[in-house]
């Protein structure tokens with residue numbers, strides 16, 4: 243236990259006064275972090291943990307990256323807050339880096355704005371789509387996640403709002419859910435979907451478009467790879483969905499808060515499908531490796547042009563904050579100078595190779611999918627079906643301790659690795675881009691042992707873990 247801090251007192255204050263998310267107070271596991279460094283963090287009791295989830299698939303360059311912190315320190319010598327009506331050095335440098343150096347001056351992208359969260363970016367993107375088209379409806383995928391303020395909450399495609407203390411088997415959705423203006427479309431088929439012909443999700447989506455009337459639709463919002471849900475779509479899905487947007491004349495809003503800035507081994511997820519470019523892109527997390535709260539919206543040249551020529555009453559106190567922009571500059575300059583995208587591809591390939599080698603040994607591995615350093619494992623029971631039947635539509639009711647991802651989280655933690663998932667049957671492996679081969683070996687060995695425990699519970703006749 244670190245003597246510099248009274249963690250017992252801190253825990254009492256945290257438990258008494260902080261408004262926690264996702265876990266009920268009685269279930270809350272107090273995980274005190276003493277410090278963070280590179281690919282690891284240290285708990286209050288001194289345990290060092292490999293962060294194989296980059297916190298929330300977010301801290302892409304690991305914790306306290308020296309290049310990002312150096313730029314932040316320099317910026318702090320000159321700036322605190324500069325309101326958006328004025329300009330400063332870092333806003334210009336961050337915008338130039340994103341539009342010219344990362345995406346390319348001759349590409350689709352016109353302008354960028356910097357916010358303080360991914361949710362802000364998503365809200366701005368959908369408002370822009372509505373203002374640009376003069377239409378109200380946003381199509382949104384089942385199983386998707388877009389953030390936690392009201393608009394993005396209403397867009398998300400899985401449940402889970404409140405499971406009250408009195409009954410852990412009921413779920414209370416936000417009243418009015420699903421709401422006016424956001425229409426759900428089916429989730430993408432997974433990568434290994436076997437049937438031939440047009441994908442069923444696309445057939446159903448086209449029927450929905452025709453039923454609503456395309457003249458009412460502002461845009462469709464997608465995650466290139468569902469982050470919370472953990473689905474990498476079938477290869478035909480994104481081209482077909484964007485094809486529908488083009489055919490019926492509405493916008494494609496590409497939510498890359500989790501996938502953007504390198505996670506999939508491309509700067510952006512949309513680059514997994516050559517020839518596809520979004521109309522509006524929402525980003526966050528990886529743009530500054532979460533050194534400070536961040537979100538970005540990037541508009542195509544055509545869309546940016548309309549807004550830039552208009553008087554557009556929009557903005558937040560935090561827009562383009564100098565310190566946030568400095569962390570973007572530090573992060574992206576380092577990533578560009580050190581060819582980090584290539585590093586993500588190479589380390590992602592090693593991770594995939596190690597996971598593929600686990601598959602023959604572990605009948606609980608139903609599917610491995612993903613790209614770069616975002617690999618997802620779907621766990622199944624001995625009948626080959628999801629262990630928790632609601633799977634990606636889970637409302638997180640009942641005994642969470644029986645969820646396979648929680649079992650894996652607990653077992654890998656015993657071996658010094660932070661690794662788990664969100665929806666109950668999916669494991670999300672999203673280490674920092676700075677992960678080493680030894681780190682990957684440590685994580686996969688811990689996972690190997692954890693899957694023995696899952697199988698002892700859910701696979702009849704499985705050997706007892708030792």
Ligand SMILES: Cc1ncc(COP(=O)(O)O)c(C=O)c1O
Nearest residue numbers: 359360361387388389469499500
């Ligand atoms: C795809 C996606 N969109 C939006 C968000 C919301 O971003 P933030 O948590 O920064 O508000 C997230 C967060 O995980 C996300 O994964």
